[in-house]
Amino acid sequence: MxxxxxxxxxxxxxxxLRGRELGAEVSLLERNCLGGIGINDGVAPLRTxxxxxxxxxxxxxxxxxxxxxxxxxxxxxxxxxxARRVSSYAHEQKNVEKFVRDRGVEVIDHAGQARFVDNRTVxxxxxxxxxxDRFIIAVGGRARKLPIPGxxxxxxxxxxxxxxxxxxxxxxxxxxxxxxxxxxxxxDFGAEVDLIEAAPRINSQADEDVSAALSTAFQERGIQVRTxxxxxxxxxxxLGFKVTYRREGQTDSLFTGAVFFAVGWAGNIDSLELDAxxxxxxxxxxxxxxxxxxxxxxxxxxxxxxxxxMLVPSAAHEGLLAAxxxxxxPRLKYSRRIVSSGSxxxxxxxxxGLTESQARAAHDCAVALVRYDILTRAVVDARTxxxxxxxxxxxxxxxxxxxxxxxxxxxxxxxxxxxxxxGLTVDQVSDLQLAYxxxxxxxxxxxxxxxxxxxxxxxxxxxxxxxxxHVAVG
Numbered sequence: 001m002x003x004x005x006x007x008x009x010x011x012x013x014x015x016x017l018r019g020r021e022l023g024a025e026v027s028l029l030e031r032n033c034l035g036g037i038g039i040n041d042g043v044a045p046l047r048t049x050x051x052x053x054x055x056x057x058x059x060x061x062x063x064x065x066x067x068x069x070x071x072x073x074x075x076x077x078x079x080x081x082x083a084r085r086v087s088s089y090a091h092e093q094k095n096v097e098k099f100v101r102d103r104g105v106e107v108i109d110h111a112g113q114a115r116f117v118d119n120r121t122v123x124x125x126x127x128x129x130x131x132x133d134r135f136i137i138a139v140g141g142r143a144r145k146l147p148i149p150g151x152x153x154x155x156x157x158x159x160x161x162x163x164x165x166x167x168x169x170x171x172x173x174x175x176x177x178x179x180x181x182x183x184x185x186x187x188d189f190g191a192e193v194d195l196i197e198a199a200p201r202i203n204s205q206a207d208e209d210v211s212a213a214l215s216t217a218f219q220e221r222g223i224q225v226r227t228x229x230x231x232x233x234x235x236x237x238x239l240g241f242k243v244t245y246r247r248e249g250q251t252d253s254l255f256t257g258a259v260f261f262a263v264g265w266a267g268n269i270d271s272l273e274l275d276a277x278x279x280x281x282x283x284x285x286x287x288x289x290x291x292x293x294x295x296x297x298x299x300x301x302x303x304x305x306x307x308x309x310m311l312v313p314s315a316a317h318e319g320l321l322a323a324x325x326x327x328x329x330p331r332l333k334y335s336r337r338i339v340s341s342g343s344x345x346x347x348x349x350x351x352x353g354l355t356e357s358q359a360r361a362a363h364d365c366a367v368a369l370v371r372y373d374i375l376t377r378a379v380v381d382a383r384t385x386x387x388x389x390x391x392x393x394x395x396x397x398x399x400x401x402x403x404x405x406x407x408x409x410x411x412x413x414x415x416x417x418x419x420x421x422x423g424l425t426v427d428q429v430s431d432l433q434l435a436y437x438x439x440x441x442x443x444x445x446x447x448x449x450x451x452x453x454x455x456x457x458x459x460x461x462x463x464x465x466x467x468x469x470h471v472a473v474g
Contacts, residue, residue: 004132006114009036010312011303012138014319016105022327030109034096048083050344053188064382076166116277119296134298134326141304144264150234154261167257171243173231175202177343179262184345187223194224207355207403217347267305291330292322340417342410350413353401364394368449372406376437383407388442392450397425408439426450
């Protein structure tokens with residue numbers, strides 16, 4: 001069987017490797033170099049910048065720990081260069097291309113944009129044609145820009161690397177995960193920051209408590225959070241860029257040194273000529289079923305291009321599933337129920353499963369929230385802002401979702417995701433002997449509160465020397 005994978009990001013690489021393991025003859029076509037946006041100019045480099053921002057923030061707490069000295073100053077070009085280090089490591093040290101080739105995959109990188117000629121053939125710009133029995137489309141996505149006058153003046157996260165100096169003021173349009181992270185980084189870098197969001201709250205897809213905590217923290221740090229505001233116009237003036245926006249029928253404007261759009265993510269479908277293969281699209285993405293199949297049964301689509309999840313781990317997982325379904329026949333279904341995500345803002349936040357409002361709409365559920373200020377580790381680190389929220393179904397005791405704000409949130413949430421994947425009840429989670437002192441203890445404490453509130457254990461008042469004064473025992 002001949003399998004062609006179009007796109008060499010996490011989804012495409014995993015699909016190609018798995019397809020080859022299953023015995024298919026595999027060709028991997030990549031427009032530029034392997035790695036995708038996540039490694040080359042997206043998630044990994046951006047989070048390396050977030051690490052720089054975190055070090056600047058932490059220097060403000062030196063005196064708490066008896067440390068004294070001048071606060072570090074930012075060398076902006078050097079910080080950008082360091083962020084690119086992650087991409088260089090992937091290509092020079094890990095040598096992704098060689099790894100894939102050594103496993104028997106034909107890698108054709110720097111090939112330009114592949115396009116369909118028919119549903120069995122793709123064509124490269126240099127005239128080479130490739131025919132196959134199965135195809136997996138894994139061409140990723142790109143940042144959207146608002147269709148407003150002056151939109152060409154705005155930047156995306158991928159344009160960060162083109163800046164020569166730190167702007168004195170930065171405006172971020174769009175306050176979902178990427179927008180919040182860009183705003184947080186630039187604020188820690190010392191820029192004045194405006195965050196404009198059309199929805200009533202920032203990070204509107206997150207749990208409401210997460211959104212509220214993040215908004216409060218941002219405003220306390222001096223970020224100007226403007227919600228319910230629709231951006232209408234960008235233009236150049238002698239004072240820099242002018243951003244015009246409307247809120248509740250009233251028009252207002254501000255002047256800024258740079259404007260970043262973070263208003264969503266579109267699938268890279270424009271140049272594929274999907275119509276030639278008869279492939280259906282929906283909302284700007286390749287439409288797929290639960291097996292990640294398109295309407296053309298021998299063609300699959302994975303990762304950002306299908307609009308399902310937009311997360312690197314999900315893309316890699318989809319690549320594996322699609323390869324198995326393509327080679328062995330459609331039998332594995334993709335589920336988004338347990339997909340953890342986190343953002344390296346200040347404060348960090350992370351989530352898995354249902355939000356509280358989603359859980360209450362579909363379940364008789366119980367909710368427990370443990371604030372970080374009762375955690376010994378939070379006191380040790382002098383980072384007591386934040387919480388861990390756990391949501392469980394009353395009848396089954398299964399965890400429906402978890403939401404964390406504060407230090408190491410993206411790490412803490414992995415424990416809950418593992419518990420959910422393993423089908424642990426809240427009773428079993430409450431029995432976990434989690435290391436002390438850690439932020440992860442908040443999960444156990446939340447579980448203990450839940451089983452008391454849900455009446456799943458006899459209660460007695462005892463002293464727990466590790467954290468809370470009163471816990472339930474049974």
